[in-house]
Amino acid sequence: MAKVTILGATGNVGTFAAHTISEIPYVSDMLLVGRPGREHYLAGCCRDLSDSFAARGTDVRLSYSTDLLDAEGSDVIICTAGVPRRADQNRNDLAFENAQITAKTAETIGQCAPDTLLFVVTNPVDVMTAVALKYSGLKPRQVFGLGTHLDSMRLKSLIARYFRVHVSEVHTRIIGEHGDSMVPLWSATTIGGIRISNLPTFSGLPAQEMIDTVKTSGEAIIRDKGATVYGPGEAIATLVRTILGNENRILTVSRYIKREIHGIGDVCIGVPARINRDGVFPIPLSLEEDEIAGFAESVEKIRKITAEVMERLEEAR
Ligand SMILES: NC(=O)c1ccc[n+]([C@@H]2O[C@H](COP(=O)([O-])OP(=O)(O)OC[C@H]3O[C@@H](n4cnc5c(N)ncnc54)[C@H](O)[C@@H]3O)[C@@H](O)[C@H]2O)c1
Numbered sequence: 001m002a003k004v005t006i007l008g009a010t011g012n013v014g015t016f017a018a019h020t021i022s023e024i025p026y027v028s029d030m031l032l033v034g035r036p037g038r039e040h041y042l043a044g045c046c047r048d049l050s051d052s053f054a055a056r057g058t059d060v061r062l063s064y065s066t067d068l069l070d071a072e073g074s075d076v077i078i079c080t081a082g083v084p085r086r087a088d089q090n091r092n093d094l095a096f097e098n099a100q101i102t103a104k105t106a107e108t109i110g111q112c113a114p115d116t117l118l119f120v121v122t123n124p125v126d127v128m129t130a131v132a133l134k135y136s137g138l139k140p141r142q143v144f145g146l147g148t149h150l151d152s153m154r155l156k157s158l159i160a161r162y163f164r165v166h167v168s169e170v171h172t173r174i175i176g177e178h179g180d181s182m183v184p185l186w187s188a189t190t191i192g193g194i195r196i197s198n199l200p201t202f203s204g205l206p207a208q209e210m211i212d213t214v215k216t217s218g219e220a221i222i223r224d225k226g227a228t229v230y231g232p233g234e235a236i237a238t239l240v241r242t243i244l245g246n247e248n249r250i251l252t253v254s255r256y257i258k259r260e261i262h263g264i265g266d267v268c269i270g271v272p273a274r275i276n277r278d279g280v281f282p283i284p285l286s287l288e289e290d291e292i293a294g295f296a297e298s299v300e301k302i303r304k305i306t307a308e309v310m311e312r313l314e315e316a317r
C-alpha cells in the first residue's frame with residue numbers, strides 16, 4: 001500500500017486530483033499539502049473528500065498539512081503548486097515565478113523523501129521537471145512531469161471521433177514540449193492495431209486542424225471556465241495508478257533524456273517512457289524525418305528556456 005502526497009492541494013487541479021487518486025486501490029494514505037494560512041480550506045477539503053469516500057466505499061487515510069516535511073515516507077509526491085496562466089498568457093510566461101516555487105519545494109523533498117517519485121504538474125511542465133530534478137537531487141528515473149500525456153489523450157479523442165471508433169481503439173502519441181512546439185507522431189498512431197495511414201479515410205484526416213485544436217485546448221478551456229481540471233486530474237490518476245500498480249505501461253511524460261531519441265536530448269521533455277514502481281524509463285525511438293526535425297526544434301526551444309530559468313534561479317539565490 002502507498003502514501004501519496006499532493007502539493008498545491010487547495011488548487012483546482014490538486015483538489016480534483018485528490019479525488020481521482022483516492023479511487024486507486026493501492027493508495028492507503030493521502031496527504032494534502034497547502035500553504036500556511038490555508039488550514040481551514042484544507043480541513044474542509046478533507047471532510048468533503050471523506051464524505052465522498054464513505055459514499056463510494058473507499059478506505060484511504062486522509063490528512064492535511066502546511067508543512068512539506070510531512071511528505072516524508074511518500075511513495076509519490078505530486079506537485080501542482082504554482083500559478084496557472086490566464087487565457088491570454090503562454091505557459092512559458094509562468095516559468096520563472098513557478099521555478100522559484102518548484103526549486104524550493106524540490107529541495108525540501110530531496111531531503112525529507114529521498115526515495116519518492118516526484119511527479120510535476122506545474123507549468124511550464126518540461127522546464128519545471130528540469131528544475132525539480134536539479135534542486136531535489138533525486139535520480140532522473142524518480143522525477144517526471146505530466147508532459148504531453150494530456151495532449152496525447154486530447155488527440156486520441158479527436159481521432160476516435162473522426163473515425164467513429166471507441167477511444168480505447170486509438171493509440172497515438174504527441175512528444176516534445178507541452179506547448180506550441182509539440183510534435184504528433186502519426187507514424188505511431190494506430191486504430192485497432194492498424195496503422196492510421198493504412199485506413200481508407202486517412203487521406204481526408206484534418207491532421208493540422210486536429211493538432212491546432214490540441215495546442216489550443218488548455219487556453220480554450222481556461223477562457224471558458226477558468227481552469228483545466230478534469231482532463232489533468234484523470235491524467236494524473238492514470239500515471240499514479242501505472243506507478244503503484246507496477247504496470248509498465250508506455251505513456252508520454254516529461255523526463256530527462258540524454259540522447260535516447262536520434263541522439264537528441266540533454267533536456268527534460270515529453271517522450272514515451274515505461275512507467276513502473278521504480279519510476280520512469282525513456283524508450284529509445286525511431287522516428288520519421290519530419291518528426292525528428294520537429295522534435296529537435298522542440299528540444300532546442302525547451303533547452304533554451306530551461307537554461308535561462310536555471311541561470312535566473314542561481315542569480316536570485
Ligand atoms: N501539465 C499540465 O498538463 C497541467 C494541467 C493543468 C494545470 N497545470 C498547472 O498546474 C498548476 C496549478 O494549476 P491550478 O489550476 O490548480 O491553479 P490554482 O491557482 O487553482 O492552484 C494553485 C495551487 O498552488 C498553490 N500555490 C500558489 N503559489 C504558491 C507558492 N508560492 N508556494 C506554494 N504553493 C503555491 C496555491 O495555494 C494552490 O494550492 C499551474 O501551474 C497550471 O498551469 C498543468
Ligand SMILES: O=C(O)C[C@H](O)C(=O)O
Binds near residue numbers: 085123150231232
Ligand atoms: O493550458 C494550461 O495552461 C493548463 C494545462 O497545461 C493544460 O494543457 O490543460
